[in-house]
Amino acid sequence: MKTVHYLNQFFAGMGGEEQAETPPTRLEGAVGPGKGLAAVLEGVEIAATLACGDDYFAEHEDDALAALLEMLAEIGPDVLVAGPAFGSGRYGYACARFAAAAAERGVPAVAAMHEDNPGVGEAGAAYVVPTAVNVAGMRDALPRLGALASALASGREIGSAEDEGYLVRGFRRNYVAEKTGAERAVEFLLAKLGGEARTEVGGDMDRVEPPPPVVDLSSALVALVTEAGCVPQGNPDHLQSVRAQGWFRYDLGGADTLASGRYESVHGGFDVSLANEDPNRLVPLDTVRGLERDGRVGRVHESLYTTTGNGTPVVVATRFGQEIAGELRDAGVQAVLLSGT
Amino acid sequence: MLAKEIERAGIPAVYVTSLPTVATMIGANRIVRGPAITHPFGLEEDDRKRIVERALAMLETDVEPNTVWEVE
Numbered sequence: 001m002k003t004v005h006y007l008n009q010f011f012a013g014m015g016g017e018e019q020a021e022t023p024p025t026r027l028e029g030a031v032g033p034g035k036g037l038a039a040v041l042e043g044v045e046i047a048a049t050l051a052c053g054d055d056y057f058a059e060h061e062d063d064a065l066a067a068l069l070e071m072l073a074e075i076g077p078d079v080l081v082a083g084p085a086f087g088s089g090r091y092g093y094a095c096a097r098f099a100a101a102a103a104e105r106g107v108p109a110v111a112a113m114h115e116d117n118p119g120v121g122e123a124g125a126a127y128v129v130p131t132a133v134n135v136a137g138m139r140d141a142l143p144r145l146g147a148l149a150s151a152l153a154s155g156r157e158i159g160s161a162e163d164e165g166y167l168v169r170g171f172r173r174n175y176v177a178e179k180t181g182a183e184r185a186v187e188f189l190l191a192k193l194g195g196e197a198r199t200e201v202g203g204d205m206d207r208v209e210p211p212p213p214v215v216d217l218s219s220a221l222v223a224l225v226t227e228a229g230c231v232p233q234g235n236p237d238h239l240q241s242v243r244a245q246g247w248f249r250y251d252l253g254g255a256d257t258l259a260s261g262r263y264e265s266v267h268g269g270f271d272v273s274l275a276n277e278d279p280n281r282l283v284p285l286d287t288v289r290g291l292e293r294d295g296r297v298g299r300v301h302e303s304l305y306t307t308t309g310n311g312t313p314v315v316v317a318t319r320f321g322q323e324i325a326g327e328l329r330d331a332g333v334q335a336v337l338l339s340g341t
Numbered sequence: 342m343l344a345k346e347i348e349r350a351g352i353p354a355v356y357v358t359s360l361p362t363v364a365t366m367i368g369a370n371r372i373v374r375g376p377a378i379t380h381p382f383g384l385e386e387d388d389r390k391r392i393v394e395r396a397l398a399m400l401e402t403d404v405e406p407n408t409v410w411e412v413e
Binding site: 271329 | 345349383392
């Protein structure tokens with residue numbers, strides 16, 4: 001079986017940054033780290049090495065991919081191997097994009113780079129083997145990369161990320177388990193009682209440290225944010241009731257209260273009749289204004305941020321949060337009351 | 342998720358919800374349990390005063406991660 005190995009200008013021995021504009025070039029056999037790779041491949045030989053300058057790829061991605069894919073098709077390998085790119089962002093990106101494109105066209109592909117390399121998110125259906133952050137990790141990376149490449153070339157079914165040593169791609173594959181969920185759950189419970197936590201579904205929520213408390217609320221700018229789908233009557237911007245496509249900012253205009261008939265909730269996940277009778281039940285503007293008058297809080301931010309927290313994917317909600325947080329920070333907001341349902 | 346991203350930007354945020362378990366799972370840090378899904382901040386004005394005051398008190402307090410406060 002044969003493979004094609006993709007390298008950047010540096011690892012292909014063409015030169016450093018000054019050669020970063022090199023267009024896709026075909027070299028015969030194994031080059032540079034490809035020689036180490038060839039030694040760890042099983043039943044696969046490196047038919048050719050394709051090299052491309054990191055800047056050329058970044059600046060002419062479509063042309064570069066077209067040329068590389070054409071060369072790849074001429075050679076007709078059983079697998080494409082790209083990198084290792086370690087921590088190099090441009091190189092990792094190029095490896096990932098080429099591997100993704102090859103995989104799309106039915107050529108199994110595997111790239112290798114550090115898990116924080118921006119290329120990781122660009123690999124599509126191709127596999128990415130994690131490496132150290134710099135070239136000192138070459139000796140460690142090559143055998144792992146070679147093993148997965150050989151497996152892909154052989155056509156055998158590839159197992160889970162954990163078993164085969166690649167980064168999770170986010171695809172879920174169904175399989176029929178030997179034991180029912182009930183049996184497996186009881187096993188996990190018994191294990192947990194014995195002090196061992198096991199799980200079939202990984203939790204990948206990151207954690208954020210609680211920010212320090214507000215030092216002086218009486219002089220603080222406080223913002224109201226809601227996921228309860230609270231919008232001006234009539235929902236002028238068409239906020240969705242489920243699977244929100246965005247968030248909105250509405251000017252409170254100094255109002256003392258969220259008056260019934262002027263605001264409503266379009267959240268599709270709960271009965272909004274109580275909220276529509278009195279929108280302050282979702283966003284307590286009446287109370288907070290009172291506290292502003294009394295000096296308990298400094299000022300109420302006149303922008304109300306709203307979205308519908310109903311069936312929103314985590315990655316989308318995270319993006320909404322980042323965008324809203326950016327505006328709040330730019331406006332100098334010092335504290336936030338967030339209503340959820 | 343909104344609470345977490347706002348906190349990540351360094352702004353203390355209190356999340357008032359009747360589902361604090363979900364909030365702790367997601368990783369919000371300052372959480373006040375609200376009375377109901379349909380009216381997390383309270384049905385009547387005096388309920389709201391107590392709930393908002395509890396939320397403000399939490400904003401003024403140093404907390405361990407994923408802390409839930411009840412409202413008396």
